[in-house]
Amino acid sequence: MxxxxxxxxxxxxxxxxxxxxxxSxxxxxxxxxxxxxxxxxxxxxxEISQTWQDSCDSIYANYRIYHQSAGAEQKSKSQDGQFGPRSALLSMFLRKHAGLPSAGAVLDIGCGNGAFLRQFRDHFVDWRIAGAELNTSFAEDIRAIAPDATFLTLGELAAFSGKFDLITLIHCLEHIPDPVAYLDNLRRLMDGDGLLLVEVPDAQKNPFDLLIADHASHFSISALRCIVEAAGFDVLSCGNNVLGKEITLLARRAERPARKPVADGGTADFLPSHMAWLDRVRGAAEQLARRQAIGVFGSSIAGSWIAAHLDKRLAFFVDEDEARVGRSHMGVPIVAPDNMPRGSVVFICLEPRLASQIREKHADKGAELIAAPIVE
Ligand SMILES: [Zn+2]
Known part of the structure; x- marks a missing residue:
C-alpha cells in the first residue's frame, strides 16, 4: 500500500x-x-484500490443526500455552543474572520444541493456564486439560488478558465485521492491572493470517521495543515474553531510550487487505538443483541454502522433530530426518545461523553439505555 x-x-x-x-x-x-x-x-x-474506487462509484451513483431528514441539512454544534446548520456557522465564520471584500466570486466544490451557497449568498449578497458537483442532480437547485448563479459538473470545472476569489471544499477533500495534486491544480482557478476554505471531519476526534467508506483521507489537524501547505497555500488558521468535531482551515494561495508533504515533528497515529475502540463498541452491541432485538440511538454514521452488524436483531432507531423522526432507515422506524418502547434495550452508538449525556437525559423514558464503552 x-x-x-x-x-x-x-x-x-x-x-x-x-x-x-x-x-457518507x-x-x-x-x-x-x-x-x-x-x-x-x-x-x-x-487504500485507493480498484475495490475502493468501485465502492465509491456505486455509492455516488445511488447517493441519497441527508435522506433520513428528507434533504434538510444536519445541524451541528459550534465551538461556542451555538446549534445550527453547518453552512450557517461557516458563513458566519467567513464573515467574521476571512476579511472578504464586499463583492467577489465564490466556487463551492462538492456543492450538493446548495446548502452552503444559499447561506453564503445571504451573508454576501454582492458575491457571484458557482457550485460544482459530480453529476447534474442538483444543477437546478444551484441555479435557483441567484439569477447569476453558475453550476458546473466536475468535468466542466476541469476545463474551466475563470477565476474565483474564494474556493470552498466543505466535506469534499476527504473524498479525493491525492489531495496535494488536487489542491495544487485548483490554484489555476484563483487570482494571486485567492482564499481557500476547507472543512473536513476531524478523524482524530471521531473514530467513527474511519468507517465512512467513501472517505479517502481521515484528517487530523496536523495532517490537513501539512497537505494544504504542501499544495502551495499559506495556512491562515486551522483547527476545531468553528464546529467542535470538524476541522476548518482557511488558507491563502502562495506563489510557490507544490511539494511532497512531510510531517514535521510527531505524527498522530490514531488508527490502532481508534480501531481497538471500535471493536469494543461492536462487541458490546452484538452482546446486547444476543438477548433480544435492540434499538440503536443515532441514525447517522455510527448508528448505521452498528446496525449493519445487528441484522435481524435491529428493532428501531432513536433520534433527537425531529426531521428524522417518523421516517425509516435500513428497514426499521426512527422514533423520538419520548416514543422508545417501554422495556426495550437501546444501545447509544455515539462517542462516550455524548453517549453518557444522552443516557442521563433520557433515563426516565422507560427504556434501558446502554452507552458505548468508554475510551481507555
Ligand atoms: Zn504519506
Whole structure:
C-alpha cells in the first residue's frame, strides 16, 4: 500500500482491513477495504484500490443526500455552543474572520444541493456564486439560488478558465485521492491572493470517521495543515474553531510550487487505538443483541454502522433530530426518545461523553439505555 498523498510505502504493521463500513449518506457498505497510516506525512487513509474506487462509484451513483431528514441539512454544534446548520456557522465564520471584500466570486466544490451557497449568498449578497458537483442532480437547485448563479459538473470545472476569489471544499477533500495534486491544480482557478476554505471531519476526534467508506483521507489537524501547505497555500488558521468535531482551515494561495508533504515533528497515529475502540463498541452491541432485538440511538454514521452488524436483531432507531423522526432507515422506524418502547434495550452508538449525556437525559423514558464503552 502506497500513501496517496506523499507516495511513501505504508508498512503492513500500519494497515488494517475492514469489511463493514457505511457510506457518507449512511447506507451500509460491504467491501474488502484497507486503512493505513503513513509514517512519512502522517495521513491516515484508505487504500485507493480498484475495490475502493468501485465502492465509491456505486455509492455516488445511488447517493441519497441527508435522506433520513428528507434533504434538510444536519445541524451541528459550534465551538461556542451555538446549534445550527453547518453552512450557517461557516458563513458566519467567513464573515467574521476571512476579511472578504464586499463583492467577489465564490466556487463551492462538492456543492450538493446548495446548502452552503444559499447561506453564503445571504451573508454576501454582492458575491457571484458557482457550485460544482459530480453529476447534474442538483444543477437546478444551484441555479435557483441567484439569477447569476453558475453550476458546473466536475468535468466542466476541469476545463474551466475563470477565476474565483474564494474556493470552498466543505466535506469534499476527504473524498479525493491525492489531495496535494488536487489542491495544487485548483490554484489555476484563483487570482494571486485567492482564499481557500476547507472543512473536513476531524478523524482524530471521531473514530467513527474511519468507517465512512467513501472517505479517502481521515484528517487530523496536523495532517490537513501539512497537505494544504504542501499544495502551495499559506495556512491562515486551522483547527476545531468553528464546529467542535470538524476541522476548518482557511488558507491563502502562495506563489510557490507544490511539494511532497512531510510531517514535521510527531505524527498522530490514531488508527490502532481508534480501531481497538471500535471493536469494543461492536462487541458490546452484538452482546446486547444476543438477548433480544435492540434499538440503536443515532441514525447517522455510527448508528448505521452498528446496525449493519445487528441484522435481524435491529428493532428501531432513536433520534433527537425531529426531521428524522417518523421516517425509516435500513428497514426499521426512527422514533423520538419520548416514543422508545417501554422495556426495550437501546444501545447509544455515539462517542462516550455524548453517549453518557444522552443516557442521563433520557433515563426516565422507560427504556434501558446502554452507552458505548468508554475510551481507555
Ligand atoms: Zn504519506
Amino acid at each position: 502506497k500513501c496517496h498523498a506523499c507516495g511513501a510505502d505504508i508498512v503492513p504493521e500500519d494497515i488494517v482491513p475492514v469489511e463493514r463500513m457505511v457510506a 449518506d449512511c447506507q451500509p457498505v460491504r467491501a474488502n477495504l484497507r486503512l493505513g497510516s503513513c509514517s512519512s506525512c502522517g495521513l491516515v487513509q484508505k
